[in-house]
Amino acid sequence: MLDDLYQQIILDHYRRPRNKGKSDPHDFVAKENNPLCGDEIEVTARLKDGKIEEIKFAGHGCAISQASASIMTTKLTGKTLADAETFITSFLKMMRGEHLFGGKELGDAKALEGVLKFPVRVKCATLAWHTAQEGITSLKDGAK
Amino acid sequence: MVPVLDAVELEEIRDDFPVLHQQVHGKPLVYLDNAATSQKPRAVIEALNDYYQRYNANVHRGIHALAERATREYERARERIARFINAESIRSVIFTRGTTEAINLVAYSWGRANLKKGDEILTTWMEHHSNIVPWYQLCAETGAVIKRIELNPDGTLATPVISPRTKLVAITHCSNVLGTINPIRQVADAAHKAGAIVLVDGAQSIPHMAIDVQALGADFFAFSGHKMCGPTASGILYGKERLLDAMPPFLGGGEMIREVNGTGFTTNDLPYKFEAGTPNIAEAIGLGVAVEYLDRIGMDKIRQHEKELTQYATDRLRELVEIQIYGPLDAEKRGGLVAFTFGDIHPHDLATIADQHGVAIRAGHHCAMPLHKHLNLGATARASFALYNTRQEVDALIRALKEAKKVFGACPTARQMGY
Numbered sequence: 001m002l003d004d005l006y007q008q009i010i011l012d013h014y015r016r017p018r019n020k021g022k023s024d025p026h027d028f029v030a031k032e033n034n035p036l037c038g039d040e041i042e043v044t045a046r047l048k049d050g051k052i053e054e055i056k057f058a059g060h061g062c063a064i065s066q067a068s069a070s071i072m073t074t075k076l077t078g079k080t081l082a083d084a085e086t087f088i089t090s091f092l093k094m095m096r097g098e099h100l101f102g103g104k105e106l107g108d109a110k111a112l113e114g115v116l117k118f119p120v121r122v123k124c125a126t127l128a129w130h131t132a133q134e135g136i137t138s139l140k141d142g143a144k
Numbered sequence: 145m146v147p148v149l150d151a152v153e154l155e156e157i158r159d160d161f162p163v164l165h166q167q168v169h170g171k172p173l174v175y176l177d178n179a180a181t182s183q184k185p186r187a188v189i190e191a192l193n194d195y196y197q198r199y200n201a202n203v204h205r206g207i208h209a210l211a212e213r214a215t216r217e218y219e220r221a222r223e224r225i226a227r228f229i230n231a232e233s234i235r236s237v238i239f240t241r242g243t244t245e246a247i248n249l250v251a252y253s254w255g256r257a258n259l260k261k262g263d264e265i266l267t268t269w270m271e272h273h274s275n276i277v278p279w280y281q282l283c284a285e286t287g288a289v290i291k292r293i294e295l296n297p298d299g300t301l302a303t304p305v306i307s308p309r310t311k312l313v314a315i316t317h318c319s320n321v322l323g324t325i326n327p328i329r330q331v332a333d334a335a336h337k338a339g340a341i342v343l344v345d346g347a348q349s350i351p352h353m354a355i356d357v358q359a360l361g362a363d364f365f366a367f368s369g370h371k372m373c374g375p376t377a378s379g380i381l382y383g384k385e386r387l388l389d390a391m392p393p394f395l396g397g398g399e400m401i402r403e404v405n406g407t408g409f410t411t412n413d414l415p416y417k418f419e420a421g422t423p424n425i426a427e428a429i430g431l432g433v434a435v436e437y438l439d440r441i442g443m444d445k446i447r448q449h450e451k452e453l454t455q456y457a458t459d460r461l462r463e464l465v466e467i468q469i470y471g472p473l474d475a476e477k478r479g480g481l482v483a484f485t486f487g488d489i490h491p492h493d494l495a496t497i498a499d500q501h502g503v504a505i506r507a508g509h510h511c512a513m514p515l516h517k518h519l520n521l522g523a524t525a526r527a528s529f530a531l532y533n534t535r536q537e538v539d540a541l542i543r544a545l546k547e548a549k550k551v552f553g554a555c556p557t558a559r560q561m562g563y
Contacts, residue, residue, distance in 0.1 A: 001169070002496075035509075035513070038508065038523040062493050064492075121496060
């Protein structure tokens with residue numbers, strides 16, 4: 001069962017996080033924390049031609065939250081804001097057990113489905129995604 | 145050194161706790177989260193059932209056999225608890241839902257009547273949120289201010305600086321993270337000399353050592369039943385009668401009044417003045433039984449057993465080179481708990497892996513966020529012991545930690561990751 005949680009893909013992202021740091025300059029920044037765990041995360045992103053050119057995360061947390069943040073950045077890079085939002089919504093649905101991704105589109109993010117067997121850890125897996133969602137929303141609100 | 149509890153005695157104690165005899169994820173349960181809540185002996189569980197099955201009735205009201213029995217058992221519990229802590233009298237022992245409610249009672253009732261702008265509440269960095277937030281609320285209302293006694297590098301308390309403006313010292317007897325046992329008598333003497341009173345959060349001390357509230361010099365002593373083998377939603381506020389008498393009531397309602405007329409009310413005597421509404425009768429009776437249970441084994445014996453176990457645990461943990469233990473390393477100076485971090489493995493990951501090995505530990509900030517911030521820590525893992533824990537269980541924890549190391553072996557340090 002432990003292998004469902006700490007899959008090789010997750011451990012790999014944890015050990016070698018992708019897009020760790022801060023986008024500079026950036027078009028949006030969002031910060032979230034999980035006071036229960038003491039986890040903190042900051043997501044920054046830069047757009048080009050309506051697409052996410054670069055998205056990075058900084059902060060600290062458990063293996064699940066860090067790996068999930070790393071995976072999130074790899075999945076959202078290159079997407080339009082609308083596609084990124086759709087992807088985040090699908091991911092969060094999966095993490096609520098409402099919707100199962102079958103397709104390839106989820107890629108490494110599929111590995112996080114194993115976290116569902118550990119209900120108290122689900123919020124670790126969703127923190128970065130909620131933060132990215134917040135960043136996108138703030139950008140859209142600013143544009144109105 | 146011969147352990148204070150031999151294997152046979154320890155096995156007898158463990159037999160008193162039905163919950164301990166089960167498997168978790170296919171492994172024997174190793175329950176090391178006693179600082180969060182302890183398990184309950186059969187005698188306590190049966191006392192709850194007994195009340196509901198044989199004499200469920202309200203207390204202090206009915207003129208019938210069941211009500212008389214319920215009242216008798218409820219008040220007998222109070223007497224037992226009063227003796228257990230060497231209270232001034234049974235009038236000074238108030239049933240609450242736990243430590244949190246007890247401290248809130250003092251903040252609301254004593255605090256609002258006695259504090260004004262500029263007064264100081266002296267506390268420490270190692271308090272549980274329940275001994276912080278009520279004072280923040282009180283300060284916001286009255287304009288009083290919080291001051292803190294500093295920490296020494298080893299996690300013990302620095303000498304308190306008590307100013308003429310200090311009205312209250314709110315201090316934990318034993319830290320739920322550092323494990324530090326604070327020198328309450330010394331602090332109380334200094335506080336009293338300056339005209340301040342002392343509230344002691346005893347939640348983490350009373351399950352593990354003999355408590356004499358008068359010898360400690362405590363004006364108020366708050367604790368929870370559920371951490372000391374009693375039911376949840378049971379707890380006590382001990383207060384000096386002189387202070388309690390002068391305080392306005394906390395909650396208004398039945399039981400706390402002597403008389404109510406068309407325009408007002410007069411308050412009941414102590415301790416009922418502070419026990420508005422139907423209390424948690426079964427739980428109060430259960431706490432009385434828990435106290436009797438602990439007394440039978442002997443608090444000095446329990447303290448000695450846990451001291452040996454804590455020393456064993458700190459020694460074994462330190463065999464793992466990347467372990468960082470917080471608080472004093474000498475078991476003499478700490479209660480039966482050890483908070484630690486292990487290399488760069490996040491405490492939540494440690495707790496999940498430990499759980500898969502049947503070992504229940506806590507991970508997070510343990511309701512002590514200011515302390516974690518003060519020590520610049522994100523989160524810690526914590527193993528906390530009770531009278532029924534064994535060395536073999538400490539060994540199981542160590543094995544689980546070694547497994548965690550295998551899973552996360554080659555992780556970069558946080559610093560290398562560019563914080």
